[in-house]
Amino acid sequence: MKQLKVKSFGPINQAEVIFGDLTLLIGPQASGKSIFLQLLKLLIDKYHIRKTVEQFNYVWKNEKDILNLFFGEDMADIWRQESEINLDGKKYLKDFVLPQKGRNEGRAKANSEEQLFYIPAQRILSIADGRPKNFMEFDTSAPYVLRYFSETLRLLLQNGMENSIFPIKRLKDTLNKLFDDNIFHGGEVFLDERTGQKKFRMKVGEMNVPFITWSAGQKEFMPLLLAFYHLCPSSKVAKKDDYKYVVIEEPEMGLHPQAIKSVILQVIDLLSRDYKVIISTHSPIFLEFAWAFNLLKNSNAIDKSLYELFDLRTTLPVKQLLDNILSTKKINTYYFSRTNNQVVVKDMSSLDANSEDSDISEWGGISSFASKANDIVSTYISD
Numbered sequence: 001m002k003q004l005k006v007k008s009f010g011p012i013n014q015a016e017v018i019f020g021d022l023t024l025l026i027g028p029q030a031s032g033k034s035i036f037l038q039l040l041k042l043l044i045d046k047y048h049i050r051k052t053v054e055q056f057n058y059v060w061k062n063e064k065d066i067l068n069l070f071f072g073e074d075m076a077d078i079w080r081q082e083s084e085i086n087l088d089g090k091k092y093l094k095d096f097v098l099p100q101k102g103r104n105e106g107r108a109k110a111n112s113e114e115q116l117f118y119i120p121a122q123r124i125l126s127i128a129d130g131r132p133k134n135f136m137e138f139d140t141s142a143p144y145v146l147r148y149f150s151e152t153l154r155l156l157l158q159n160g161m162e163n164s165i166f167p168i169k170r171l172k173d174t175l176n177k178l179f180d181d182n183i184f185h186g187g188e189v190f191l192d193e194r195t196g197q198k199k200f201r202m203k204v205g206e207m208n209v210p211f212i213t214w215s216a217g218q219k220e221f222m223p224l225l226l227a228f229y230h231l232c233p234s235s236k237v238a239k240k241d242d243y244k245y246v247v248i249e250e251p252e253m254g255l256h257p258q259a260i261k262s263v264i265l266q267v268i269d270l271l272s273r274d275y276k277v278i279i280s281t282h283s284p285i286f287l288e289f290a291w292a293f294n295l296l297k298n299s300n301a302i303d304k305s306l307y308e309l310f311d312l313r314t315t316l317p318v319k320q321l322l323d324n325i326l327s328t329k330k331i332n333t334y335y336f337s338r339t340n341n342q343v344v345v346k347d348m349s350s351l352d353a354n355s356e357d358s359d360i361s362e363w364g365g366i367s368s369f370a371s372k373a374n375d376i377v378s379t380y381i382s383d
Helices: 033-055 063-071 102-110 123-127 142-159 173-185 216-231 258-270 284-298 304-309 316-322 368-380
Strands: 001-007 011-020 022-026 079-087 090-092 114-121 165-166 188-192 199-204 205-210 245-249 276-280 329-337 342-347
Touching: 001 033, 011 033, 011 329, 022 033, 022 284, 022 342, 033 063, 033 079, 033 114, 033 142, 033 245, 063 142, 102 199, 114 142, 114 216, 123 142, 123 216, 142 216, 165 173, 165 216, 173 216, 173 258, 173 316, 216 258, 216 342, 258 276, 258 284, 258 316, 284 329, 304 316
Parallel strands: 011 342, 022 276, 022 329, 114 245, 245 276
Antiparallel strands: 001 011, 001 079, 079 090, 165 188, 188 199, 199 205, 329 342
């Protein structure tokens, strides 16, 4: 997968995104980022999605029912008659969601492994009462990506893990320590069975704390942590199954800037495992990282510069995490700009603060308030 072009789809008037090793999507709320990413998931994983919903006794029959089932109730009309979809040079018409006739259909169904793992923005809903919900606990208003994400976490805990959840030897030691320092602060997360269902609790000192009383950031991070566990097998195998791509929506939710830096390091670990990662974000920290990364890369800086950026010592585990990232990976950034109820997507990978295009210089509005505050202070505060 290299490029997705979209015209007249939902709120998106025109979009053309060329994917890097890491691709950042920014833009205001309701600017089409999630619709764009869910469409990408449907294009790549249609047969796996179909196999999944049929396992749960849904009927994959006509275009409208299929699109409502995938995007959420009453969402089918986002794919209009005039919509144009093109992935890597191949055009997709609306009827592509229907079962195809002949030998090609059977061959495609036989090769229906999931390639794109999707971590949705609404992920806290997957564990709202302290345990992952199964697919059928959601009604059809919930998009497929949320329902299947929750089901994946449920199966992970059911089949792939012990009752101890954090800290465990699943992620790199450096990342475990950072998540402990910046999010859990010595808390030990485990599954408790006293209610008859396995639910998350945290041991903090002498206290045994139920999920509902955790901090907002800890609750938001929990499904993200489980997703990282899913993507990082405990065996010597670097990647999970047939996954090639990972979508993460708003990984910064509920997190302090120091914790967000830890998440960025986990994303770097995913890149080192050869996943292609796509992130939608409202956080300036991800853009500051992309800006620094590209400048350091273009200046041929040695990897040591990343150690200093993340305040890490040059130890063997850190070297294994960061070495060669600058020289081998590429970050692209796109802005979903909404004007007069239409969205146009702009390549702003340069993140050039001196650009004459204000969308680029102000990083899609993310840095505009800081710039304005600086100007106001300079104007009204005299020496």
